[in-house]
Amino acid sequence: MLHNFKFLILGTLVFLSSSALAAQRPTMGEVLAASTPADWRPLDAENTLYVELPGGRVVIELAPQFAPLHVANIKTLTRAKYFDALSVIRVQDNYVAQWGDPDNRHPLPAGIGKTAPEFDSPISAATPFTPLPDGDAFARQVGFSGGLPVARAPDQHRAWLAHCYAMVGVGRDLDVQSGSGAEMYVVIGHSPRHLDRNVALVGRVVKGIELLSALPRGGAEMGFYTKAQSPLQIKSIRVAADLPAAQRSNLEVIRTDTATFKALIESRRNRPESFFKVPAGHIDLCNVPIAVRDQP
Amino acid sequence: MLHNFKFLILGTLVFLSSSALAAQRPTMGEVLAASTPADWRPLDAENTLYVELPGGRVVIELAPQFAPLHVANIKTLTRAKYFDALSVIRVQDNYVAQWGDPDNRHPLPAGIGKTAPEFDSPISAATPFTPLPDGDAFARQVGFSGGLPVARAPDQHRAWLAHCYAMVGVGRDLDVQSGSGAEMYVVIGHSPRHLDRNVALVGRVVKGIELLSALPRGGAEMGFYTKAQSPLQIKSIRVAADLPAAQRSNLEVIRTDTATFKALIESRRNRPESFFKVPAGHIDLCNVPIAVRDQP
Numbered sequence: 001m002l003h004n005f006k007f008l009i010l011g012t013l014v015f016l017s018s019s020a021l022a023a024q025r026p027t028m029g030e031v032l033a034a035s036t037p038a039d040w041r042p043l044d045a046e047n048t049l050y051v052e053l054p055g056g057r058v059v060i061e062l063a064p065q066f067a068p069l070h071v072a073n074i075k076t077l078t079r080a081k082y083f084d085a086l087s088v089i090r091v092q093d094n095y096v097a098q099w100g101d102p103d104n105r106h107p108l109p110a111g112i113g114k115t116a117p118e119f120d121s122p123i124s125a126a127t128p129f130t131p132l133p134d135g136d137a138f139a140r141q142v143g144f145s146g147g148l149p150v151a152r153a154p155d156q157h158r159a160w161l162a163h164c165y166a167m168v169g170v171g172r173d174l175d176v177q178s179g180s181g182a183e184m185y186v187v188i189g190h191s192p193r194h195l196d197r198n199v200a201l202v203g204r205v206v207k208g209i210e211l212l213s214a215l216p217r218g219g220a221e222m223g224f225y226t227k228a229q230s231p232l233q234i235k236s237i238r239v240a241a242d243l244p245a246a247q248r249s250n251l252e253v254i255r256t257d258t259a260t261f262k263a264l265i266e267s268r269r270n271r272p273e274s275f276f277k278v279p280a281g282h283i284d285l286c287n288v289p290i291a292v293r294d295q296p
Numbered sequence: 297m298l299h300n301f302k303f304l305i306l307g308t309l310v311f312l313s314s315s316a317l318a319a320q321r322p323t324m325g326e327v328l329a330a331s332t333p334a335d336w337r338p339l340d341a342e343n344t345l346y347v348e349l350p351g352g353r354v355v356i357e358l359a360p361q362f363a364p365l366h367v368a369n370i371k372t373l374t375r376a377k378y379f380d381a382l383s384v385i386r387v388q389d390n391y392v393a394q395w396g397d398p399d400n401r402h403p404l405p406a407g408i409g410k411t412a413p414e415f416d417s418p419i420s421a422a423t424p425f426t427p428l429p430d431g432d433a434f435a436r437q438v439g440f441s442g443g444l445p446v447a448r449a450p451d452q453h454r455a456w457l458a459h460c461y462a463m464v465g466v467g468r469d470l471d472v473q474s475g476s477g478a479e480m481y482v483v484i485g486h487s488p489r490h491l492d493r494n495v496a497l498v499g500r501v502v503k504g505i506e507l508l509s510a511l512p513r514g515g516a517e518m519g520f521y522t523k524a525q526s527p528l529q530i531k532s533i534r535v536a537a538d539l540p541a542a543q544r545s546n547l548e549v550i551r552t553d554t555a556t557f558k559a560l561i562e563s564r565r566n567r568p569e570s571f572f573k574v575p576a577g578h579i580d581l582c583n584v585p586i587a588v589r590d591q592p
Contacts, residue, residue, distance in 0.1 A: 093505065137580040165390050285433070
């Protein structure tokens, strides 16, 4: 039976408890099992993208509350079918997968041009913020707002989305206004937080990231594909609201402003599973899972 | 020419400087170009593994200074050809790739059994340690020893290897002594630092990680492959010293106890490339690149 145990290596499925204290704390699975419908929210179809790849669908939740101009551009580009038949042009290991039009063969639709940076924004008292207690190498304060990882500089009254795994950003040139939305990237490695405040993050992959993260890495500088490699062609990108209901992915995301989410964080700061002999007692912003599930 | 600029998106190749201050700081490329032979060390062939996959070679530098018993076991297993024709049995997105023998078809060679945990060790004054100044969500102190990312608890006089991207560990069952070395995993996602002090880390992939990180993800729980999927078979694992010189990968790794490495860290804490409008001013342990190159 050793192999059955081996299947639990590194796992989160073990319910035996190594101490009475641990037994009192729920696992993340138990926290989610005990959640109520009010702990979840559906994706907003008007701000959800479906990236259709040969291997399946990648679902991106856009964040208009953090980057309204970029999100508006991306939706304009999407609705003009700008991305259809473009390719994933760059996959750099431990960094990003990026799609776009490197040869500028496709003219941008009307209304797309320079975009204000939107790299950070004022801290708003009206925006719920669930802080993490364990510090951060990059920012004075980190936590979650609207289902997204956020860093803040309270002394500067600024907040910004953080470059965690699965976050989606807009490529730009040296000009900070040059990120039109025509090139987008997804983080597929250890979170490149040095990009925070330097690029507009516009959302997060909530399902299907493995369709991008497992792609062959590009052999050229910065993970661009060489001529000998075949970039993956995008079948289409669509705004979910533009599809008939039957063709939508009906997902919901855990709310990050609830007691349930706080319990989820705690279940990961100090894992009660008996595999863990030295619970970390801490957590990093980008290690907190933002749970997603099919709508019941 | 816009597409040429686009190739620099997110890049590190830009030498234009946005301020006089930035112009005075070297980029990482400039730091490495100015390094001397004394800034580098060759891999120790006796503690280097070659994992031969259908797509090429993965090179692992073992860390006997941190996990001597586990490393000895792994070398015994390797020299018994235990791993040859085993498979990568698990690839979990944003987590680990793992190989082994889930069905226990291959008996362990003599001398392999229970192993002392080796999850951390006393802080040694004799071991060079280059600390990072920017804090860490998980540990009181972080930095580098012997080319590896290390976390420390000075109040407990303990040090341990950190689960950064590309680090290699030994899977175990619930019993902390059960990690024989027969199952090994490589971190392929955002660094799972909660595993620190709970599993024995035994080294780091210094070349070829994309041969593991880009594998298809397993469709079953925890990234194990389903019966419908074909796990990747390992051709062989060898200790570099056991191969003729002509078949070795002659790599060298940057020393982490030098002024050059401190300059490398600084070049990443505050990137001088003009792409960066808000240099982070900080860095996370697992964001520091540990440079590797072919021996000149």
